[in-house]
Amino acid sequence: MTVLGGIGQPIKRKEDARFIRGKGNYVDDVQLPGMLYLDIVRSPYAHALIKYIDIEKALKVPGVLAVIRGKDLEAAKLAWMPTLMSDKQMVLPIERVMFQGQEVAAVVADSRYAAADGVAAVQVEYEAMEPVVNPMKALEKDAPVIRWDKENKTNHIWHWEVGDRKATDAALKASDVTVTQDLYIPRIHVSSIETCGCVAAFDAMGKLTVWMTTQAPHAIRTVFALVAGLPEQKIRIISPDIGGGFGGKVPVYPGYVIAVVAALKTGHPVKWVEDRTENLQSDSFARDYHITAEIGATKGGKLTALKVKTIADHGYTDAAANPSKFPAGLFHIVTGSYPFEKAFVEVDGVYTNKPPGGIAYRCSFRVTEAAYTIERLIDILAGKLGMDPAEFRMKNFIPQQAFPYKSALGWEYDSGNYGPALRKAMDIIGYESLRKEQVEKRKRGELMGIGISSFTEIVGAGPSHTFDILGLKMFDSCEVRIHPTGKAIARFGTKSQGQGHETTYAQILAEELGIPAEDIAVEEGDTDTAPYGLGTYASRSTPTAGAAAAMAARKIREKAKLIAAHLLEVSPGDLEWKDHKFSVKGLPSKGKTMQEIAFAAYTNHPQGMEAGLEASDYYDPPNLTFPFGSYICVVDIDKETGEVKVRRFVAVDDCGTIINPMIVEGQIHGGLTMGFAAAMLEEIQYDENGNIQGGTFMDYLLPTAVETPKWETAKTTTPSPHHPIGAKGVGESATVGAPAAIVNAVVDALSHLGVTHIDIPITPWKVWSLLQEKGAA
Amino acid sequence: MELEGSFTVRAPRDRVWSFFMDPYALSSCISDPHAFEVVDENHFKGWVKAGVAFIKGTFNGSAAIVERKPPDHARITAHGAGMGSAFDVESTVDLSEAGGDTTVRWKANVVLNGTIATVGARLLKGTIDKKSNEFFENARKKLETA
């Protein structure tokens, strides 16, 4: 018997069949006849005037066909392009460079090697200018103004705030206990193992096809139409298999645009694939928030108010990937799992001579920054109150009966049940006995710590009344067509980058239609065939397109019911959808399967009814979803070396209804590892001249299998009340929740020495230095 | 990056001074493939093929003697670019004589930008130390065998 593979089933992934055979089709695998290669000349300076660009030698390099400069783009008004945040970004510069590694010119050649030779032969003369590397210094009065092109001669981009400043100040003043903490959440890079790239080709009819590493192909098509002035029907964006996205493949990078221009100029298909060094030094960064947070409580340990001030380093342009109305993303989820009555958040965006960005790093629009801030502050405050951090959280959680809960900063949390998740994590890890062990170890001078993070996420953007990107409302879509033999094809506006959409979407449809998941083909990423959608990021696929799948299937069921009634010669009102088919109420043996109905839809449909069986749905979610979880981490610290070892890490996640538990667990493992990476290893730093440090995988350390902890996972299930199947999204929860648990554990291990905070990444050097300073080594 | 060093040569100061003011003599101390031309008595330009770690290629550059105080002090600047990188060097050379030997004290402030500063950073100090030692060792040998 065929397995339905509906919701909740851990069925194996459909997409694996090609990946394990080496038959995936990633952008760099696309090879077209006559295809040329593009390589990019990059600036050695973080801030400089361009005196001239000499391309003569490069044009003499065998195999080189063209060199493209900013002035070549200017005629087509493509030297600059708009960013997602209505700022503007250079495609290629004409007079100035703004960060080390910036694109300066591009060479087109008949091979990768010739293109690289051409790049080496382009001679650029610069006049170095003083770079602005530190965002605090950028705000000083005498700082060089980076954006000479803007009317306002300042490095301050915008101020954004939400909440009641006065009431929050008053509440903090009235609090018995307050703590203030500075936190730096450093610049990091998503570093998907596949870098970014594209192949651009014009056909004889002037139609442009771009195979592109993008998480949002439809929005890209519209942006191309608006910016380049191409008619939208003559643009086809294909996002083939994507080797990891994590937010890094949302923006439009200059390389894409240059490749299109190069294809137009040469009349050949042009491939551009950046190498890792280019990827790290110029693609969008994540985080880079300098935060000062203040939190208050009563003597008895009841939370009162929260105030957060942030300087956001955006690089030379605000190219953050956020919904338009939210320059700091959804950072105001910073009240987390706690019912603060008063809260206030303000963020100031600043220009520096660094690459632009402000994308997520496997998280939904600055949610990690928020969760990390509140979960760190909760621990510091618990320490000051002399309370156990678990007890302190339990005492303060938003109670289950308060949902849907309206936060002081304006969000309406859909559902939550925080206490049981934390209790479950405590039981699995044996919290109370770990605390006893810690007391014993401390007596012996050994360092061990236990850290908790009880985070609340905000994902699934989002309702169209509030959420848009460049004016495009953040709905998403599904189009389902059932074939006469009862098999189906479904297409979506999202784009999987490893999340397993081909499997999980098929499972939602299987559940709703009674067609086995293996009989449902799922396609995404081709703008010529898929319905319009805003793409995959911010854990939005399940909340939006997953919901659209269920809604489209339900539309099909409405029609199917009429056909079933026709076939069974009963009235539609006599039928019910039960056990994945329509049967006559009270007479379960008399019924019609979707397969039978589908066949009839093409062969024997009622007179007067349209033939066929298909539907589409553009789902506009009524609200966001709020996944949550409680993580507990145990660390042991080597006093001699400062090395932190994660002994155990228990993650209890609640993402509502689970579609495929195997895939959900895999998403959590991966998310935890990226959370661990940010907490322990990764940081992009710049020297005083603005040179990126850590511009290769030799210096920018991704966790390997050796450092990565052996994750333990568990779940609670609190469905979303507004999502058609109760699902919430899970791809990013663990990245959001993990860093605070790890840092809290390390700080807990050192708390008796008077340590209250260590900025991430927690390197052995930082810990060792602290131990020396405290005389504890 | 601030670098400095010193070494003693069995040669009189005047000869060492002349040697350091002679672009052809200095050029002969550079082991990497290179070429240069004299623009005027204080300005030179040329290229050198060199590398740090796996970043290897040709750097175009220029050098200038910006201060000459015979017989013991000179200031030399250099600028170069290539392979996605740029460097600026400001250096001083001071000579002192004792008992027929000359001690050469040199200082250099090296500003690096681009790929070399990014990718090569952690291997850079070692390479620069090696190259400068090699250069001065060559100079010493040439002066002593001349």
Add this chain to the structure above:
Amino acid sequence: MDEAEAMPAEAEVGPFARVRVTVNGAPHEAEVETRTLLVHFIRDVLHLTGTHIGCDTTNCGACTVLLDGKAVKSCTILAVQAEGRQVRTVEGLAEDGKLHPVQEGFVEEHGLQCGFCTPGMMMTTVALLAKNPNPSEDEIRHAIAGNLCRCTGYVNIVKAVQYAAQKSRGGGSK
């Protein structure tokens, strides 16, 4: 050198060399620039695109192939160095349409997500199991430390390797 010479040409095309390599059992021969990396030879000349490129510093392991049975990073080997040798890539794992136990393990244990690191990860696993048919978890983790995965957190990759080890030893599926 006493006079300034012309700058050396940046592009030193060639020399070329003829490379004969057996890839997945089939002989291949091609004329390539001597500087051609093995990974570009495999991908761009032989059109076997299952072997991926994820970095430029030999850190990520996405390009791992077997060279005479040994796992090597094909981005750090010249095509000419493979002259006369046997190369095995991901495309050569399945035989007669039957999946290799390592491929089966990765599917069964959900050891892959985006699939980009997977071919390299599987080739490293094949080399590991050839040397050590019954590796401990720590041995597996150390063996795959030169292969970076950004999606899975390695938990299920370890399980996939264990599955393959058991299957290869004749243990059948677990």
